[in-house]
Amino acid sequence: MENIREIPLEEGVDNTLSLIREGYMYILNRRKSFNSDIFATRLLGKKAICMGGKEAAKIFYDAEKFKRKGAAPNRAVQTLFGKNGVQMLDGNDHKQRKEMFMSIMSSSRLDNLIDIAKRQWEIAMGNWEQMDEVILYNEVREMLCKIACEWAGVPVQENEVKELAQDLGAMFESPAAIGPNHWRGRNSRNRVEKWAAELINKVRNGNVKIPEHTALHTFSWHRDIAGNLLDANIAAVEVLNILRPIVAIAIYINFLALAIHHYPEERKKLISENEENYADMFVQEVRRFYPFFPFVAARVKNDFTWNGYKFEKDTLTLLDLYGTNHDAEIWENPEKFQPNRFAKRETNPFDFIPQGGGGYFMGHRCAGEWVTIEVMKVSLDYLAKRMNYDVPNQDLSYSLVRMPSIPQSKVILKSVKRKM
Numbered sequence: 001m002e003n004i005r006e007i008p009l010e011e012g013v014d015n016t017l018s019l020i021r022e023g024y025m026y027i028l029n030r031r032k033s034f035n036s037d038i039f040a041t042r043l044l045g046k047k048a049i050c051m052g053g054k055e056a057a058k059i060f061y062d063a064e065k066f067k068r069k070g071a072a073p074n075r076a077v078q079t080l081f082g083k084n085g086v087q088m089l090d091g092n093d094h095k096q097r098k099e100m101f102m103s104i105m106s107s108s109r110l111d112n113l114i115d116i117a118k119r120q121w122e123i124a125m126g127n128w129e130q131m132d133e134v135i136l137y138n139e140v141r142e143m144l145c146k147i148a149c150e151w152a153g154v155p156v157q158e159n160e161v162k163e164l165a166q167d168l169g170a171m172f173e174s175p176a177a178i179g180p181n182h183w184r185g186r187n188s189r190n191r192v193e194k195w196a197a198e199l200i201n202k203v204r205n206g207n208v209k210i211p212e213h214t215a216l217h218t219f220s221w222h223r224d225i226a227g228n229l230l231d232a233n234i235a236a237v238e239v240l241n242i243l244r245p246i247v248a249i250a251i252y253i254n255f256l257a258l259a260i261h262h263y264p265e266e267r268k269k270l271i272s273e274n275e276e277n278y279a280d281m282f283v284q285e286v287r288r289f290y291p292f293f294p295f296v297a298a299r300v301k302n303d304f305t306w307n308g309y310k311f312e313k314d315t316l317t318l319l320d321l322y323g324t325n326h327d328a329e330i331w332e333n334p335e336k337f338q339p340n341r342f343a344k345r346e347t348n349p350f351d352f353i354p355q356g357g358g359g360y361f362m363g364h365r366c367a368g369e370w371v372t373i374e375v376m377k378v379s380l381d382y383l384a385k386r387m388n389y390d391v392p393n394q395d396l397s398y399s400l401v402r403m404p405s406i407p408q409s410k411v412i413l414k415s416v417k418r419k420m
Contacts, residue, residue, distance in 0.1 A: 005308035007049065008034040010041040019043060020176070023401035024294045027052055028323030038309060044073070049311065050295075052320030053327055057350040059306050060319045061358030061365075063090065066298035071316065073297075076175045079185035080244075082193060082237035086367075090301075092225060100222045100238070101367035104215050110374055113151045117378040120147050125387060128416040134389075136257055137410035140379075141165045141250040147375070148246035152239065153214025154199070167192045168240070168247040176403040189240075196236035204229070215242045245368045251404055252372065253379045255290040256283075257411045258398075260384055261391050263337055270384045281339040283376045287354040288325045289337050291398070291405040295320050296356055321353050389413040 010030060012018070019026045027050045030039050038051040051060070059065055067090045072081055081087050086097045124143050128134045145165035149156045156164060167188035174185025202208040203220040210217040219235045230238070259282070260267050269278050295318045300311045311317070326334040330351045332341065350357045355366035366372075394409035 003308055004305065004310055007309050008036050008039040010039055013042065014045055015041045016043050021401065023399070023403050024291045024322040024405065025400050026050075027295060027318065027320035028326065031320070031323060038307075043316065046316065048316040048318060050318045050320065052323040054324070054330055054348070054351040055307075057319060057324060057353055057357045060296075060298060060317065061350070061356075065301055065304055065306075065311070066317065067301045068094070068298055070314075071297040071299045075182065079171050079182070079189055080175045082189060082240060084231075084234045085237040085241055087241075096225050097238070098367060100218065101241075104213065104218055104242075105367060105370055109151075109213065110370060113147070113371060114374055114378055116147050116150050117375050121378060121382045121386075125382065125416065125418050128413070129418065131416070132414070133392075134413040134416055135410050136413055137250055137254050137406060140253045141169050141247055144247045144250055144253075144375070145243070148243045151214070151246075152242045153210045153216040154196075154239065154243065155208065155210075164192070165247060168244050169250070171240070171244050172248045172404060173406075192240060193233065193236045196239050197232040200232045200235050200239070204232075215239060242368070245366070246371060246375065248404075249372055249375050249379075251292060251406055252286060252290070252376055253383075254407050254411050255286050255398075256376060256380050257383055257391075257413075258290075258396060258407055259286055259337060260380075261396070266337070266339060267384050269339075270380070277343075278339065279377055279380055281342040283373060283380060284342045284352075285337060285339040286376070287372075288331070288352060291322055291400060291403075292354050293321050293356075294403055295322070319353075319357075321356070324351065324353055327351075386419050387416060388419055389416045 022029060030041075030050065031037055031052055037053040037056050038049065040047060040049050042048065068088055069090055072088065077083060077088070086094065086101060089097055120143050124139065128139065142161055142165045145156075145161050145168060148154075148168075149161075149164075170185045170188035171192075174182050174188075177185065199208065199216070200220045203210055203216065210220070212218075216239055219230070219238050222230055222235070224230060229235075260270075266282065270282060272278070298317050298319070300313050300315045300317060303313050304311050324330070328334055345352075349359060349365065353365075355369045355372065358365045390413065392412060392414050394412050396407050396409060396411065398405045398407045
């Protein structure tokens, strides 16, 4: 019989404010202080378990041990995820809906995405050459909105892009915000979901023609396990689960620019003809090194024991994504930016988890991870090789408290010129 061990317990009646104050570092700080990859605390008035590291990730993504239903806080559902989307599902319902997402991630569809991204970068460069200064985050967010809509088959007019990009941005910028900024995210979610649901009904009624194999076409005609078309509102949530994450790549592109600026020796390697694979390594190191998602949530499906620790049914459990990507047990010198650490690294679905872990088809790893990587690689090629620009004095610091974290100045570029 396995000996039961006490999970280290953080003192305090409720530690939600500590999580808000410490942000990305909350779980990692306590893992270090407890010298344990698992600890218990109280969040929003209830017991919660926090854990991190490779072995913790492996158990966290075991569908027999954890469920997603009821795990995400309401403020995240109302802004980031939407109701009844793929992230909220478990079991066969999740598997069948996930297959819908994976069906649009074929190599030909990803090639199409790359072509669209390159074309939009060319257009953006031409525009930026005429501007006194470029606020990279804002400009890239709009560019990514155009890329996402074209790739997903979503018709949008040029004069609608700015507002749509702002609304999609508000969805991932607002879950942890307080006051008006949070409600802006909720209002944006409601407005865009309504628009997307109306668009889906137009597709189904034959009033809007959409290319096959695009997300909008696929999701409009997808049927659930019972053989019924998805409710238009749910299908709308899933369409936004394509558009919103692509627009969120603006955060990573800001960090690409930051890394190029802060590590000029790495830029030289990117430009070198002898470093053909360095772009892949650079992108992966940006995803590991800089903050994106802080953690993910699930609930215990049924009572079980792991490593002597008892997990009780329905207990909220948080997996430390940022801390696992900065875990000294996994990564040598984790606080150093070193792209070549990926040169000979074997793929592991549980220790490199910037967008979640586990498998794509059967698990909850982000279906759009390939999209993120390909768009980042195109963006890196332009920022490092195809453009000249100045980075004036500005506040390039980024917070590990604010979630999501974005460089304070949003990276200002001046004197943008296309390399001839």
